[in-house]
Amino acid sequence: MLLIQPTIYDERGVPVKKSKLYFVGLGMPLLAALLPDGWTADICIETIEDIPWDTDADIIGLGGMGHAANRAKDIATEFKRRGKTVIMGGPMVSLVPELAADYCDAVVIGDAEETVVELCHDLESGTLKPRYSDKVKGTLITPLPRYDLVVGKKIGDFLPVQAGRGCPHTCKFCSIYCLYRGHYARRPVDDVIRDIQAIKDLGFSKFLLIDDNIVSHPTYLAELCERIKPLKMTWMSQCSIRIADKPELLKLVAESGCRVLSFGLESISKESLLAMDKKWCDPGDYARVLRVVTDAGIEIASEMIVGIDTDTRQSLMETIDFVTASDIVAPKFYCLTPIPGTDLYNELKDTGRITDPDVLSYTPARAVIDTPNLKATEVQELFWAIYRQVYTVSAILRRTVLHRRMLARPGQTLFFLMVNLVYRSQIRRGISPNIL
Ligand code: B12
Ligand code: SF4
Known part of the structure; x- marks a missing residue:
């Protein structure tokens, strides 16, 4: 799975790029750690990296904070055109899942701790559902995030x-x-x-x-x-x-x-x-x-x-x-x-x-x-x-x-x-x- 944290568009509609992103989110390293046995992940932080459009990943996972969801939607469209299976999640997608659903194969609403495992098993058995939704109740239990996948990048x-x-x-x-x-x-x-x-x-x-x-x-x-x-x-x-x-x-x-x-x-x-x-x-x-x-x-x-x-x-x-x-x-x-x-x-x-x-x-x-x-x-x-x-x-x-x-x-x-x-x-x- 290639996990992409999309950048945002600037006022002219150009993707914002930076030589260094001081603040790195936890979503992608945590998702990578949540994947079940047999799955591997790469992370692309678009603000500081080019998207590997020719990736051999089977699945593209797109996050999105606020208006970064606008960029996520365009990335999803391009990967769909290239025949990839695309899933979307994150805070903005969770708030407007019906808008995101038009651009991808499955939308993950809310916390992914449980649902991402279910989603991977469904992908393996060819029974992917269009929507997965969950909200953590009680104590939040998460594995050690895959920090190793981001430490070599140009981060703070x-x-x-x-x-x-x-x-x-x-x-x-x-x-x-x-x-x-x-x-x-x-x-x-x-x-x-x-x-x-x-x-x-x-x-x-x-x-x-x-x-x-x-x-x-x-x-x-x-x-x-x-x-x-x-x-x-x-x-x-x-x-x-x-x-x-x-x-x-x-x-x-x-x-x-x-x-x-x-x-x-x-x-x-x-x-x-x-x-x-x-x-x-x-x-x-x-x-x-x-x-x-x-x-x-x-x-x-x-x-x-x-x-x-x-x-x-x-x-x-x-x-x-x-x-x-x-x-x-x-x-x-x-x-x-x-x-x-x-x-x-x-x-x-x-x-x-x-x-x-x-x-x-x-x-x-x-x-x-x-x-x-x-x-x-x-x-x-x-x-x-x-x-x-x-x-x-x-x-x-x-x-x-x-x-x-x-x-x-x-x-x-x-x-x-x-x-x-x-x-x-x-x-x-x-x-x-x-x-x-
Ligand atoms: C760190 C952070 C940043 C950092 C790092 C951003 C980055 N791109 O990595 C910086 C400072 C750069 C930043 C920037 C922005 N941020 Co910010 N940020 C956060 C903060 C404080 C923590 C994020 C985090 O790591 N959370 C912990 C992880 C584990 O939670 P999570 O991301 O929600 O992921 C879980 C699920 O959502 C799901 N999930 C997430 N992505 C995906 C993807 C897939 C495929 C799947 C299956 C599941 C999934 O799985 C995770 C485990 O359950 C949050 C506040 C918060 N509570 O999350 C705000 C927050 C996410 N940011 C927000 C906003 C608005 C922005 C900006 C748009 C602000 C701006 N002025 O430009 C930009 C967008 C930048 C971008 N390119 O996305 C809002 C989003 C609101 C919304 N309606 O979407 C939040 C919620 C803050 C708020 N209180 O309003 N941000
Ligand atoms: S609901 Fe909580 S996180 Fe949101 S603005 Fe109010 S105090 Fe801050």
């Missing part, structure tokens, strides 16, 4: 390890809520440590802890950190800002080697957060919370949304001031998009406010919702205006080398200077920063 100096899948929160716009409906499945701490040790044995000293909200279960996180600490690794992850209210846990997280946390701040408007069912976030408290986390020695990346119904031109412009005055070292923004299956999509679909129904064409840089205060075109214009102003050279220098963090953590600050400059260059080329 860290590898991914999964702790949990899903999130107990119910934010209206979120694909994770839509996929897992408030369910949060954790892996046994022993298994997570097994994977981290394997990464260490491969010569890596850093890892990306994949979990949509690692602070969801504080006692689990505490136990995990206690076990990570002696391994002397550094790591990054994402979680809710509520970690700032748990000083003991925050200390433990920092001491275990956590260097970066990404927070979904979404908006500086309380009204907008309420509208998105994220009422447990208080923008009035953001400055304090961010300071607490930075002071603990952890850098903050942030994710914010542009184009919520309650947003105004003024509230969005104020976002620039908030971000530039804050302790955030890598701020990112996304136009709100109505992903099918989310509550947001269900609310909007019959209102005529969605300006483009082609869900596979949605990107973080494309506003497709007319809001009461702003047309989609205005939201999009503001999205780029915010990015340009947040990523001026002076703003970048202020939050990196001219910040107090430079004295405390010079090496890390220089790394973030580089990240900011890459983002700035992407913004200037019309690519929304994220695919680092």
Whole structure:
């Protein structure tokens, strides 16, 4: 099986290529490990590699995050033309399986831990079904991912390890809520440590802890950190800002080697957060919370949304001031998009406010919702205006080398200077920063 992680198209419809992909996903190495005896796999990360169109693989497995599914669909079409059997899976395909089904022989919806084995046996017996669907219940048990299939590629100096899948929160716009409906499945701490040790044995000293909200279960996180600490690794992850209210846990997280946390701040408007069912976030408290986390020695990346119904031109412009005055070292923004299956999509679909129904064409840089205060075109214009102003050279220098963090953590600050400059260059080329 050839497992392909497709790239995304840029604003001109050209596949985005990079000389190095710092963040590598876990999906393909894990799928390769899940294949039953007798099956072998290769992995192609299209962002950094050419697709081997003449592959002798019998089966092509395509993943797809967000609008990468648009690229996956074109790759599937070409492989079908070449007579290959094509299967598709991953988060976006799981949300719109009926769209993907037109381009492939089988769609895998949700978690593949069980279904991929069934699918392989069906392929062997010539009884492939068009759809396989499953959702992990209870504890998440996964084999050691086939890291060996990606380590030789042009990737960053860290590898991914999964702790949990899903999130107990119910934010209206979120694909994770839509996929897992408030369910949060954790892996046994022993298994997570097994994977981290394997990464260490491969010569890596850093890892990306994949979990949509690692602070969801504080006692689990505490136990995990206690076990990570002696391994002397550094790591990054994402979680809710509520970690700032748990000083003991925050200390433990920092001491275990956590260097970066990404927070979904979404908006500086309380009204907008309420509208998105994220009422447990208080923008009035953001400055304090961010300071607490930075002071603990952890850098903050942030994710914010542009184009919520309650947003105004003024509230969005104020976002620039908030971000530039804050302790955030890598701020990112996304136009709100109505992903099918989310509550947001269900609310909007019959209102005529969605300006483009082609869900596979949605990107973080494309506003497709007319809001009461702003047309989609205005939201999009503001999205780029915010990015340009947040990523001026002076703003970048202020939050990196001219910040107090430079004295405390010079090496890390220089790394973030580089990240900011890459983002700035992407913004200037019309690519929304994220695919680092
Ligand atoms: C690491 C990561 C990245 C990395 C690495 C990407 C890469 N291409 O490898 C970076 C930072 C580069 C990135 C970029 C993007 N990402 Co991303 N990313 C993640 C993150 C945090 C972890 C992914 C992961 O490894 N998960 C663990 C694995 C085990 O889970 P999984 O991938 O879902 O795989 C399981 C199943 O889905 C299934 N499966 C997956 N693929 C396939 C394929 C086949 C054939 C089969 C049978 C099964 C199958 O099997 C696996 C085991 O059950 C997720 C969040 C999350 N919770 O997953 C977001 C996430 C997947 N990303 C997302 C998005 C939107 C993007 C971008 C489009 C953002 C952008 N601005 O451009 C780009 C797209 C890049 C691309 N080329 O695909 C969204 C997807 C939402 C959606 N509706 O699809 C997520 C869910 C984040 C979010 N909360 O919204 N991402
Ligand atoms: S807290 Fe984050 S991952 Fe969880 S549902 Fe809300 S936006 Fe999604």
